[in-house]
Amino acid sequence: MAGGEGGTSRRRFEERRQRRIARRRSEILAAAARVFADKGYANATTKEIADAADIAEGTLYNYFGGKREILLAIAHEGQAPIEALLQDATGLQGREDMIALVERGYDVFVSQLPFMRTLLLEAWLDDVIFQDFVLDRFQRIGELVGAYIAQRIEDGGFRPVDPALTTRMVLGMFISTILPLLRGTAPPPSHERRHALAEAVVDLLLDGIRVRQD
Amino acid sequence: MAGGEGGTSRRRFEERRQRRIARRRSEILAAAARVFADKGYANATTKEIADAADIAEGTLYNYFGGKREILLAIAHEGQAPIEALLQDATGLQGREDMIALVERGYDVFVSQLPFMRTLLLEAWLDDVIFQDFVLDRFQRIGELVGAYIAQRIEDGGFRPVDPALTTRMVLGMFISTILPLLRGTAPPPSHERRHALAEAVVDLLLDGIRVRQD
Amino acid sequence: MAGGEGGTSRRRFEERRQRRIARRRSEILAAAARVFADKGYANATTKEIADAADIAEGTLYNYFGGKREILLAIAHEGQAPIEALLQDATGLQGREDMIALVERGYDVFVSQLPFMRTLLLEAWLDDVIFQDFVLDRFQRIGELVGAYIAQRIEDGGFRPVDPALTTRMVLGMFISTILPLLRGTAPPPSHERRHALAEAVVDLLLDGIRVRQD
């Protein structure tokens, strides 16, 4: 009886269920990312994760296959904002564009801090994380920035540097400026501070610190 | 009877014993550094360390109070070469001096790779390691480089940048260039390669990548 | 919906859970007391305790913080019956009262044998156990018996002996009579036997063994 409606209501129920599951997964991931960021994957216990997510330990296993799968899901989750950033990163032209891009990079790290911290930490040890979630993106950024630099060298705007190496160094400069945040020894920088940091990075990249002698 | 000789032979014996102990401690530390560098402190087992050092598990405890003490000894061990480098780092003048200094920095990392890798990895999580063995040195480097930059700004050689921030970014650039080595995805660079890397770092620092437009 | 009933059912569930936990704790304590009584705390392994309690080793740690905490819980557990006995021990008058009291003392030891055996054994070495769980009660017994003896001396019923020393000796007599049981070389005495032992203790205390010569 009420077959059609039954189907509709069942579908609605199913949708709501799916949303509830997705929401719960996200909550768990956010909690786990905080714990992993704080103590590292190896030192974190499933009990701590469950407590942070305010659920029972066993419930974790209804949403994830195990501790490691949670880590992989976190790594996966951390990809989206970087992907978005990479999408917009085409068509760099001048200093202002570059500054804006670096600022957006800061935004990603600030808004996703536990994810990023976990990702970078575990990539240091875990080859799967490193290959699939860090190296991969790093190479895409490398291609992007490298291509830009190569093109600017071609048109005479940049010195004939090694594009890949320079990309690497820019990223090093970038990361170094938010290292205290990643390490947890400093609070997130204000928007003004982020802007100033971005300017410093871009200006050092473009002009170095030496005063023009000519 | 033969008191004097007895004393001498006992002293010699004692010296030899001390040397044997020191040597064994070093062997264990080197083995442990390799294991820690490979799997991280938390994932490394005392059995693995013992196997790597080719001794029995219990023997570890004749030389160190426990796993954590081994880690601290590694952190301590890694300080000497950096201290030496810092001693020599005064009196930077021009580009060549700076390149030489950066090259020596590479030498330290290359020759002490497992120690450095372990140190940087664990400092990420362990506040004691971070404070006592990383932040401390980092601040000394910061003072050194920062003072140099500030002085060069004063005499008009450098643009009026933030010395502390710039120091941080230089270190970021430096580290980024040997990251593949630290991460274990690349072999140690040749001396030529190290020289080229050092030049790239210093030139980027001094002049940036932009071609003079005037 | 069904809020009240939900609350009630949850509360009932919670109560049942608490009872289950308490029961399990008691089972573990009883098993551990048997093992400790048999081999001593230091020689007992957590594996043996777990086996005696018919649970896995790890389960112990869901109920107690560790091996030593189990020992302390045993010591604590053994206090209740002695406290109860001390409550009733006021108002001794004549020989019959005293015999009844000694008999109740036997009952405590017989019914709590592993607990008492463990307690006395470990108090011999462990200062915490000794101070908090044995000396304390011993002093209370001492005060009680000592006060009684002192009063009877006053009213001329007893010789002018040292009350504290006499109390100590009575306890020595008492313990000596169930030593084979405590040591595990004899089965628990029957009620008749306990009565006879109690009479022997009290008569020796009151009259000694010498026939009146006058």
Place this chain on the structure above:
Amino acid sequence: MAGGEGGTSRRRFEERRQRRIARRRSEILAAAARVFADKGYANATTKEIADAADIAEGTLYNYFGGKREILLAIAHEGQAPIEALLQDATGLQGREDMIALVERGYDVFVSQLPFMRTLLLEAWLDDVIFQDFVLDRFQRIGELVGAYIAQRIEDGGFRPVDPALTTRMVLGMFISTILPLLRGTAPPPSHERRHALAEAVVDLLLDGIRVRQD
């Protein structure tokens, strides 16, 4: 050459060697008894024993087959003074004889404290120690005292008590009076104190505490 003298000197050497060995064994036993008395056999380490005896750990094994053998030797060592006491204990007659005997009992405990403490402690757990070194002597004491009591009952001097049980209770009284010393919570009693204690024990045994009503 010098064959005869060689034999003599070898014999002398051998005797001296035997004495040296015996002396060293005694030193080790005394040290071990102190350690065992303090922490118990199970909690004492061979390292602690060696340190207490001021020798190296390995040297222990030149004199004893192992830790347990040291314990057995201690138990054995503790027997001699008690044997001596038992030899002299025949021919008790009156109150004074008994007091003197009890005093000698105190002397044995005071002079051999670590041995006695170790012996009683380990006999509580170790069946071999208990059977061979404690029960055995206890039974001999029991026969001696029991026979005396039985005889005095026969001749009308004592009430018709159970000789074995009474013996047990006397020993309980005796032990109880030096329990603080054995437990380590009181210093050895002075000679005067020992005499007073012995009088208290014997008087309680003979006359109890009740004032004669006749």
Place this chain on the structure above:
DNA sequence: CATGAATGAGTCTTCATTCAT
């Protein structure tokens, strides 16, 4: 004989995962 470093079996404890309720 004395020494003390080396050994590895044995112990307590933790924790990811399972599963009955």
Place this chain on the structure above:
DNA sequence: GATGAATGAAGACTCATTCAT
């Protein structure tokens, strides 16, 4: 689906005993 107690494999550490020097 949620819960959390039960599990047992694994890990850090101890210590009696051995043995090369």
